[in-house]
Amino acid sequence: MLGLCALAVLLLHCYFAAMIVWWRDHPPRETAFMAARMQELRHRDPRAALRYQFVPYPRIATPLKRAMIAAEDSKFVDHEGFDWDGIELALEKNQRRGRIVAGGSTITQQLAKNLFLSGSRSWLRKGEEAIITLMLEAILDKQRIFELYLNVIEWGSGVFGAEAAAQRYFGIPASRLSAEQAARLAAMAPNPRFYERNPGAPGLARKTRIILARMPAADLP
Numbered sequence: 001m002l003g004l005c006a007l008a009v010l011l012l013h014c015y016f017a018a019m020i021v022w023w024r025d026h027p028p029r030e031t032a033f034m035a036a037r038m039q040e041l042r043h044r045d046p047r048a049a050l051r052y053q054f055v056p057y058p059r060i061a062t063p064l065k066r067a068m069i070a071a072e073d074s075k076f077v078d079h080e081g082f083d084w085d086g087i088e089l090a091l092e093k094n095q096r097r098g099r100i101v102a103g104g105s106t107i108t109q110q111l112a113k114n115l116f117l118s119g120s121r122s123w124l125r126k127g128e129e130a131i132i133t134l135m136l137e138a139i140l141d142k143q144r145i146f147e148l149y150l151n152v153i154e155w156g157s158g159v160f161g162a163e164a165a166a167q168r169y170f171g172i173p174a175s176r177l178s179a180e181q182a183a184r185l186a187a188m189a190p191n192p193r194f195y196e197r198n199p200g201a202p203g204l205a206r207k208t209r210i211i212l213a214r215m216p217a218a219d220l221p
Contacts, residue, residue: 027054142221
C-alpha cells in the first residue's frame, strides 16, 4: 500500500510538471480554482458562465503589472518562488493576532494554488503548493509566470484575469488601464468578491492610494 501511494504521488506530480511544460506555450483553458468557482456559481444558477479571456503579456497595461508587483510581491523578480522575509513577517503578524490574517504567499505560490489546488487550508495543501511552486520556477521564466498569474487570478464573481477585470469594472481592454485603475484592481485582488459587492468600501480607496505610491519602484520581469 505504501508503494502504491508513493507511485500515485509520483504520477500526480509528473502530471503537474507536464501541464506546466504545456503552459509554456499554451494558455490554460481552465484552472482548478476556476472549476471550483464554476461549480459554486452553477449551484445557484445553472446558466452561469465564467468571464475569462487570456491575453498575451504585451496586451496587459504596464501600470497593472507594476500595481500587482507592488501590492502582492515586491521581490518577485529576485526570489526563487518564496519570500522568506515575507513569510516570517506573516507568521509574526498571525501570532500577534491569534489567527491567520496574513499568508506571505508570493505570486508564484498564488499561481500554483490557482492552477492546481483547492481553496482548503491544510499543511498537506501547503506542501503541495510548495512543490508546484518549485516546478513553476524551474520550468517557466519569470515573465511567463507573471503572464499566467495576471490571466488566471480571480477579480470578482466569475471574473478571471486582467482582460475580464478591465472589461467588468471599466469597460476597456486590459491594455488601456490607467495607473489609478490598475491600482484599484490590485487593491481588490486579495478579496475581489467582497470589493465587487462593496465598491465604496473605505479600505479599498486607502489601499489604492498606497499601491499607487509604491508602483514607480516596482521591478517588472
